[in-house]
Amino acid sequence: MPDKKNAFTQTFQMKLSRFASAMGNNIYIVAIRDAMLAYVPFTFIASIFLILAFFPLEGFNQLVSSVLRCEAAVWQGKLLYVYNSSIAIGGLLVAITISHSIAGKMKLNQLQVTLTALVNYLILTPNVMSDAGNAISLTSVSAQAMFCAILTGLFTAKIYQIIDRKGIKIKMPESVPPAVSAPFESLIPSLIAIIIFWALRLITDALGTDAVSMINNTLGLPLVIVGGSVFGVAFAKIFEQLLWFFGLHGGSIVSGVMTPILQVLEDQNKNLSMAGDLPVNIISNSFFTHFAGIGVVGGVIAALIIARSRQYREISKIAIVPYFFGVGEPALFGFPMMLNFDLVVPFLLSNAVSAIVAYIAFAVGLVPITTGLVQLPWTTPIIISGFLVTGSIRGAILQLVLLVLVTLIWMPFIKIADKKNLDLEREV
Template sequence: MKSSSLMNFIQAKMGPFATKLNRNIYVTSVRDGMLAYMPFTFIASVFLIVAFFPIPAVTDMITNLLGVSDANVWQEKLLYVNNATLAIGGLIVVMAVAKSFAEKVETDILQCIITAVVSFLLLTPLTTTENGVFIDITRIGAQAMFVAIIVAIFSTLIYKKVEEKDIKIKMPDSVPPAVAGPFESVIPSFVVVTVFFVIRLVLELGFKTDAMTLINGTLGIPLKYLGGSIFGLVIIMIFQQTLWFFGLHGSSIVQAVMDPIHQLLEDQNRVASLAGELPENIISLSFRNHFASIGIVGAVIAILMIAKSRQYKEVGKIASVPYLFNVGEPALFGIPLMLNFSYIIPFIFTNAITSIIAYLAFALGLVPLPTGLAQLPWTTPPIISGYFVTGSVRGALLQLVLIIVATLIWIPFVKMEDKKIYETEQK
């Protein structure tokens, strides 16, 4: 009864607002672009899990089977897939979003994609070495996703506006469309490229920066003042999840600033543990990675528990295995959660809630603080990581409690959305 009342309240209050936003061409273009990016995140996640398997014995076994002296030899090979997918995420997203938005504004799709890619690369600084001039792959990866989305939308908008003015090179009617089309796109594409060229010059000469540094720096500066307090961490989690929700790579933007801070706190705990003293910092890299980040897994478990629709059952199967190793992209893009306003509340706030619960458990002495001795990779499964980073079974039990809480938060929202999809499937 209470669950039904909660769903009715959410549907009455959030339903009309969510429907309006979900029909917005800008929102749907970004969402569709990110969905197109999703298969590559899943492909890369499979290779990443194998490359950085959290059990050393498995890594050693693979090394012995391959007959090599060092695991790095074969791990580097598996990273080839990551370098061709997630590492160039910004480039993939700029193409996908440009295509989706061009379709919605009914303009030349192929030319808008190419023009968006050129504009994106135009804003990307080059690295000059003795061997030539190169593009730093980190500048076209996930960290540049914010820039990619902005460029995709605005380059297509400018292209469409110029096209509407009928400013183009007109070819005779006898010229085939396949030949006339590229000529007609010259002026719109020229205007777009010129606009982004001017932006590049203004940023480079006027502000001595570049687009990615400016945008990510502007978003990141406030995070420097948050440090290691629970209040700061809650704000960070909400901010990170908000970026993710709107199609931006929240982890890359936030962690680029917060990793040094949390790593320092982690090292302080490690030094204290090595000296035989008790660690003092509750907030650390281990806390953030293995306790504060438990949230979206609740959506996957909720789907596995209560889903009736075929769509959600299949997504649950696909997303559950990667999530055993904390690889959440298949769930993010497969459900989808990003830009799905039916899930905005649990998506943004569940991590913050689990962070507070974990902090209280450590502050009250119910669970030993992370020692800093076991700085496990982020792919380490929950329960296992909780045990090793705290050196106590109570760390694993705390993670179990956080997973249960996260699942309970997600269940009413999943149930409401699954019901809609199930009814649609039956029709």
């Protein structure tokens, strides 16, 4: 029987490794992941200014206005300079980062592909009429246009690659320096790519729509419905943990698919909050990071409370502080949790349980929905993150409740695994 169990484990691990390897080696998935990671720091930076502009404390705005002797709109507007130049143009930034990333993986001229993709993205971007004439609104290049940005970057690079591989380009003499010849060699691939996207813009104009709306309503809407549901989040968390269980980096694989979807939902909440309305999307990037990820830390807390074996007691003491900052490697490798079938049930399910319970708390109005004004790094400690992303102490209380819940889930399993460890230590 043990041999059959080991054979099944090895077979399943091998198949899962092949799948993860295929995902990890897929240049398009990796490009999306890398592009989103490159964009993330700007969301953190802008969030600092948004926190100051819309601080979640009653009377703060009046206090600052009285000290500065000006209307709140004046000093808030100056803080929003950074936001308007970063998060507010999230789609534009992602168009740049993804085209740069995929061009590098295709071994193309990254600068020329990036510039071509930027031109193509602006060609597809709908214009609005203003007193000054034709203009592009910030909404048209915000995170709401992120799906359009991703597709523009990927397809621009692919078109460029096809033309480049066919050798359809202006060839300069070998004596011409690469810095001079490269722009000329990219002229024809860039021209063809731009003509194709220009034709797409003419088609959308003729249909009375625009590329951003069309993509969001056809591709984006189904993705948001699935990825933006509590069941989609729970599945993503279980799958992420399954990859981690077999030693694969589940976070990097799942984030490549989930982050663009969650960021769109986050941006919708942020726009509503800035307009003085209540956010409507329970599922968002903040929810996924700071409420749906409270699970495995319960195993560390459970070990601190009930463990008697020296290994579990020492590892839990070492792992508890890093885990409150989202760093789980000491626990994953120290207990260990990976490939430990005594702990597989809570390891796979605790994050999903925290996601479902948190969703219910938001849905029934016990906790205000995350505002989108504050986008924190995953290393932000629990309690602090809950307060900041919701703008309410109830967000912090919910995280505490989730901590207690997942700890209770882990306790019986930690007790069994700890007893085995204790017996082994006594034998030695």
